[in-house]
Amino acid sequence: MDYMNTAPTSADPGEPRWLTAEEQRVWRAYIDATTLLEDHLDRQLQRDAGMPHVYYGLLVKLAEAPDRRLRMTELAMSAKITRSRLSHAVARLEKSGWVRREDCPSDKRGQFAVLTDEGQEMLARHAPGHVNAVRQAVFDRLTPEQQKSLGEIMRIVAEGLQPSEAGADLPWLR
Secondary structure, three states: OOOOOOOOOOOOOOOOOOOOHHHHHHHHHHHHHHHHHHHHHHHHHHHHHOOOHHHHHHHHHHHHOHHHEEEHHHHHHHHOOOHHHHHHHHHHHHHOOOEEEEEEOOEEEEEEEEEOHHHHHHHHHHHHHHHHHHHHHOHHHOOHHHHHHHHHHHHHHHHHOOOOOOOOOOHHHO
8 A cells, every 4th residue: 555645535634634646756756865865975974084974064063163162052953963962973073082072161061062173184184075975966966956946945844844932842952
């Protein structure tokens, strides 16, 4: 049975709004592409830099932050990951000498993640290979119009998944 493409049997509002054949095609193409892209980028970064894509993304966020530092909660929110996953990642990055933690003077419970000089140098060495992998996997395959559309679509999806109300179940709040 095709569970994603079944017409509703009644007008009952409790019935699922099944995907049309076209919606299903788009959804599965999205899942395939994002899974393959994440795997491609993970393999490239593991091979070239010895780290997964998510760790590289954390280093980039720190490199772009003022004084190469962010509060751990801000870094988790920016990376869209749980605080637990962030803590584990930062611990691994600390062992490599690429990040250090500093206590927050204004909040005894707060900590900063700080990109070290060694971390900045590692990024400078590996950024060209990573941007080349991204360019080959995504941008070189799309026209400028498709790139613009993809960016607009992904912004709309991301905004819709980040409710502003208190108590929202978002990764960085867990």
